[in-house]
Structures are given as structure tokens and as C-alpha cells.
Amino acid sequence: MTKWTYSDIPSQEGRVAIVTGANSGLGYFTARGLAEKGCEVIMACRNTDKGEVARAALLEQEPAARLKVMELDLSDLGSVHHFADAFRSSYKNLDLLINNAGLMAIPLRRTVQGFEMQFGVNHLGHFALTALLFDLLKATERSRIVNVSSAAHKMGEIRFDDINWEKGYSKWRAYGMSKLANIHFTHELADKVAARGIDIRVVAAHPGYSDSKLIEKGPEMNGQQLMVRAGRFVNSFVAQRTEMGALPQLFAATLPDAVHRGYYGPGGFGGMRGYPQRTYPLRRKVSKDVQERLWALSEKMTGLSFLSK
Numbered sequence: 001m002t003k004w005t006y007s008d009i010p011s012q013e014g015r016v017a018i019v020t021g022a023n024s025g026l027g028y029f030t031a032r033g034l035a036e037k038g039c040e041v042i043m044a045c046r047n048t049d050k051g052e053v054a055r056a057a058l059l060e061q062e063p064a065a066r067l068k069v070m071e072l073d074l075s076d077l078g079s080v081h082h083f084a085d086a087f088r089s090s091y092k093n094l095d096l097l098i099n100n101a102g103l104m105a106i107p108l109r110r111t112v113q114g115f116e117m118q119f120g121v122n123h124l125g126h127f128a129l130t131a132l133l134f135d136l137l138k139a140t141e142r143s144r145i146v147n148v149s150s151a152a153h154k155m156g157e158i159r160f161d162d163i164n165w166e167k168g169y170s171k172w173r174a175y176g177m178s179k180l181a182n183i184h185f186t187h188e189l190a191d192k193v194a195a196r197g198i199d200i201r202v203v204a205a206h207p208g209y210s211d212s213k214l215i216e217k218g219p220e221m222n223g224q225q226l227m228v229r230a231g232r233f234v235n236s237f238v239a240q241r242t243e244m245g246a247l248p249q250l251f252a253a254t255l256p257d258a259v260h261r262g263y264y265g266p267g268g269f270g271g272m273r274g275y276p277q278r279t280y281p282l283r284r285k286v287s288k289d290v291q292e293r294l295w296a297l298s299e300k301m302t303g304l305s306f307l308s309k
């Protein structure tokens with residue numbers, strides 16, 4: 001395993017990236033890593049006040065960084081359309097789309113369109129965002145899409161017969177399903193792009209286990225302050241630093257020879273910590289049949305069709 005780190009990110013001068021969920025955790029460090037190397041980074045955040053606080057913190061460290069906060073709430077397809085329109089009115093190219101934002105193991109909630117929240121935000125919102133920006137990515141040389149999944153994909157099943165968890169909601173199984181969807185989406189998008197000879201590299205990454213705020217959101221929504229503190233406590237000695245956890249997605253986004261349809265994660269203990277390297281999703285969880293069915297379902301649920309003909 002090579003000790004690839006922030007200083008190894010190649011120059012990103014002249015490039016434009018969108019990082020969803022860039023105000024916090026892995027998204028924050030992803031924005032930092034790209035901006036330090038000259039990339040203009042659009043910090044796509046559901047709460048623009050939090051986004052501006054994060055932007056100010058990044059600018060303190062890197063005054064020359066080119067950072068812009070734009071509002072994007074992935075739990076509302078209307079907001080995804082609005083974000084894409086606003087982006088298109090200012091930019092004609094998009095070099096990197098980093099589909100990073102996410103929620104984990106939250107109580108049952110619904111998106112504005114009525115989808116189960118984890119599937120809605122972690123997968124469908126990003127599916128819609130990618131569809132709406134696809135032509136800009138296509139028009140940009142050497143562009144790339146990175147989907148952030150998780151080791152939790154291993155406990156996922158795509159429940160085609162109850163995609164919105166109308167029955168027997170399990171917050172962890174729903175998270176696993178959404179993260180497995182990230183892998184299937186990556187594979188089907190990569191296959192479609194390759195079959196059409198389009199010059200976009202499509203990759204997935206996961207951070208292992210990092211000490212971000214992800215673990216706190218579920219208990220916070222349930223008003224369980226003790227569990228929030230317990231999560232922080234566990235993180236403080238089990239998880240690796242978020243700065244380290246962001247490396248696989250930066251590796252996937254910037255490594256010149258990153259493999260189309262590849263998956264990148266930490267190479268250390270149990271794939272949960274360490275420097276980034278190529279890894280593989282659990283083989284028995286992925287199949288062409290499921291990825292095709294998920295694509296068709298995602299088009300139907302979002303009302304957005306792309307690369308289907």
C-alpha cells in the first residue's frame with residue numbers, strides 16, 4: 001500500500017468540482033483537498049449558513065481557494081432541479097461530480113416526494129443530480145463522477161417489492177440498501193458510459209470508518225443526547241480521523257489511472273482505516289440484473305431519464 005495523501009493530489013488548476021455535503025465531514029476535507037490544488041469547488045449544501053461557515057474555515061487555511069456555496073437539498077427533487085439550473089447558468093463545464101452527502105441509520109422519515117429518506121437522499125437525489133448535469137460532464141474532457149458508498153453495502157438488499165419501507169422499517173438495513181444502491185448506480189452508469197464510448201470516468205469510493213458527524217445524526221433526530229455522546233466517544237477511539245477518511249474519494253477523483261467502474265477504500269485494518277487503494281464490493285451483492293432494475297426504478301421515481309436509449 002502506498003501512503004498516498006493530500007500532497008499527492010495532482011494539480012487541479014482550471015477544473016471545476018461539485019462536492020455534495022461539503023460543509024461537514026468527508027465532504028469538507030474533499031473540498032479542501034481539491035481547492036488546495038487549484039480546483040474551483042462548488043460546496044453543495046442543504047444549509048447554506050453551515051456551508052458559509054465551512055467555506056470561511058477553509059479560506060482561513062487557504063486564502064486563495066476558489067469556493068462557492070450553493071444550496072442543494074437532496075431530499076427534495078425540486079431543490080435538485082433548482083441547483084442544477086443555477087449551476088448551469090454560471091458554468092458550461094463540470095470536471096468532477098462528487099456525490100458524497102448522506103445520512104446514516106436515521107429514524108423513518110420521508111423526502112418531499114415521499115421516498116424513504118436514506119434511499120431518497122443517498123441514492124435518488126444523487127441519481128437526479130447526475131442526470132441533470134450529465135451533459136456538462138460529457139462536454140468536459142477527462143471528467144469524472146465519484147459516488148461515495150460504504151462497507152455497509154454488504155448488509156444491503158435492494159427491496160424492489162418495498163423500496164420505500166412501508167413495512168418493517170430497519171434504519172440500518174435501509175442505510176445498507178442506500179449504500180448498495182450507490183454501488184449499483186456506479187456500475188450501471190459506468191457500463192452505459194463505456195457502451196457509448198463517452199469520455200467520463202465513473203468510480204466509487206468508501207472511507208472505512210471515520211469520526212465525522214454521521215453517527216450523531218440518527219440519535220439527534222430521535223432526541224437521544226446520550227447516544228449522540230456515546231457515538232462521539234466510540235468514534236474517538238475506534239474511528240480514523242475524517243481527514244484520513246476523505247483520502248479514498250480524493251484518490252478516486254484525482255488519480256490519473258483510476259479504473260473506470262473501480263472502487264477505492266482504505267487499505268489498512270479490515271478496510272476500515274489507512275491509506276487509499278483499490279478495493280472491491282462484496283461480489284455476491286452485485287449483479288447486472290439488479291443494477292439494471294435499479295436504474296429503471298430510479299428513472300421512474302425521479303422522473304428523469306438519461307442514457308436509456
Ligand SMILES: NC(=O)c1ccc[n+]([C@@H]2O[C@H](COP(=O)([O-])OP(=O)(O)OC[C@H]3O[C@@H](n4cnc5c(N)ncnc54)[C@H](OP(=O)(O)O)[C@@H]3O)[C@@H](O)[C@H]2O)c1
Nearest residue numbers: 021024025026046073074075101102150209210212213214
Ligand atoms: N463517516 C464514516 O465512517 C462513513 C463510512 C462509510 C460511508 N460514509 C459516507 O460518507 C458520506 C459523507 O458522510 P460523513 O461521514 O462526512 O457525514 P457528515 O459529517 O454527517 O456529512 C454528511 C453531509 O451530508 C449532508 N446532507 C445530509 N442530508 C442532506 C440532504 N438532504 N441534502 C444535501 N446534503 C445533505 C450533511 O448536511 P448537514 O451538515 O446539513 O447535515 C453533511 O454535509 C455519506 O455518504 C456516508 O454514507 C461515511
